[in-house]
Amino acid sequence: MGPFDWHPHAPLEPLVLDWLNGVELAVLRLDRIDPLISGNKWFKLTEHLTQAQQAGASGIISLGGAYSNHLHALAAAGQRFGFATVGLMRGHPQDTPTVLDLKAFGMQLHWLGYGGYRARHAADFWLPWREQYPHLYPVPEGGGGVAGALGCAVLVEQARGQLSNVGWADYDGWWLAAGTGTTLAGLALAEAGAHPVYGAMAVPDDHGVAQNVRAIAAQGVELLDASRGGFDKVDGALLDFIRTTEQATGLPLEPLYTGKALSALKQQIEAGRFVPGTRLIFVHTGGLQGRRGIKG
Missing domain, CATH: 3.40.50.1100 (Rossmann fold)
Known part of the structure; x- marks a missing residue:
């Protein structure tokens, strides 16, 4: 990155x-x-992006729903600044206006269903995704945390x-x-x-x-x-x-x-x-x- x-x-x-x-x-x-990179979402991303750079990551993987402002800003930033983005999606495949934007911005999407998305706080949730995308840096839902x-x-x-x-x-x-x-x-x-x-x-x-x-x-x-x-x-x-x-x-x-x-x-x-x-x-x-x- x-x-x-x-x-x-x-x-x-x-x-x-x-x-x-x-x-x-x-x-x-x-x-x-x-x-496109609107609202508080960019500010919530800045420190995560800095940490991703320091970790030598080539992009970001994060979570959100079919109208997620966080994923929308993240995908737009990825397109603008040239880093890969992956979205782990709540629910089942649907083409909302937001989802269509995510695809257009180049974000790769994985739909987890509702049960799979509820498991996002489990201690081992990220393990398979880190194995599948070892060069991406995980960011919590909404860009949260410290x-x-x-x-x-x-x-x-x-x-x-x-x-x-x-x-x-x-x-x-x-x-x-x-x-x-x-x-x-x-x-x-x-x-x-x-x-x-x-x-x-x-x-x-x-x-x-x-x-x-x-x-x-x-x-x-x-x-x-x-x-x-x-x-x-x-x-x-x-x-x-x-x-x-x-x-x-x-x-x-x-x-x-x-x-x-x-x-x-x-x-x-x-x-x-x-x-x-x-x-x-x-x-x-x-x-x-x-x-x-x-x-x-």
């Missing part, structure tokens, strides 16, 4: 909504760093360097969706307790987000359930909220992560959780390619 000298910059922009009730909101637009979090820590510095763009001298906290908790753990590591990081969980409690975060960052994180009953649970009220927000601000959202997170913030503000004058940075984690699988 060759050197990676791409260091994308995410703009920080003000976000004005009538329900903020005096709370000031700025959005870190990770969705704008690249049309390496993924460390790659996201740079986002704190990026945001702090742009506070003048939104007329701020400081801020009071972060707000973002949590799928595995890797990105918010990275923010908490970089903050080291200076500002709290609020994670709106896009998945139910039993998905282990709290445990993942605690294993990486011991302080400065507060989680709340924003899953609306499940990772892929999308209801009419949420879709209406997204449509209304997009019409009012021009900010594109998707219902699995960013839409749920911003809707949860609205509920917290309406419940009086944040007083007027509070300044929050909302991280737009990307994932817009996944909207192609949502009906509504």
Whole structure:
């Protein structure tokens, strides 16, 4: 694997909504760093790619579903930077828009079924894949783990360097969706307790987000359930909220992560959780390619 000298910059922009009730909101637009290698996925990959280089690997093997933002970014990066990619897929063969992209980007796919995919946390899961692909470096689902979090820590510095763009001298906290908790753990590591990081969980409690975060960052994180009953649970009220927000601000959202997170913030503000004058940075984690699988 060759050197990676791409260091994308995410703009920080003000976000004005009538329900903020005096709370000031700025959005870190990770969705704008690249049309294909979009969102927080690249930042979660950077340290894994560095470790792969150091190990002398020729590419990456990782896991995800048929609409995986992680695999989409990984495959696009592999095509752009010239390294091999293999995707271990949840479920059975299907040609979703995301899967068609993965194939077009040159990623080799293996469908594990649902039982096979559930075994991904078993101690011996990687053994046969390491034997089949000895020159590829394994990366956890979603680019998670300590390496993924460390790659996201740079986002704190990026945001702090742009506070003048939104007329701020400081801020009071972060707000973002949590799928595995890797990105918010990275923010908490970089903050080291200076500002709290609020994670709106896009998945139910039993998905282990709290445990993942605690294993990486011991302080400065507060989680709340924003899953609306499940990772892929999308209801009419949420879709209406997204449509209304997009019409009012021009900010594109998707219902699995960013839409749920911003809707949860609205509920917290309406419940009086944040007083007027509070300044929050909302991280737009990307994932817009996944909207192609949502009906509504």
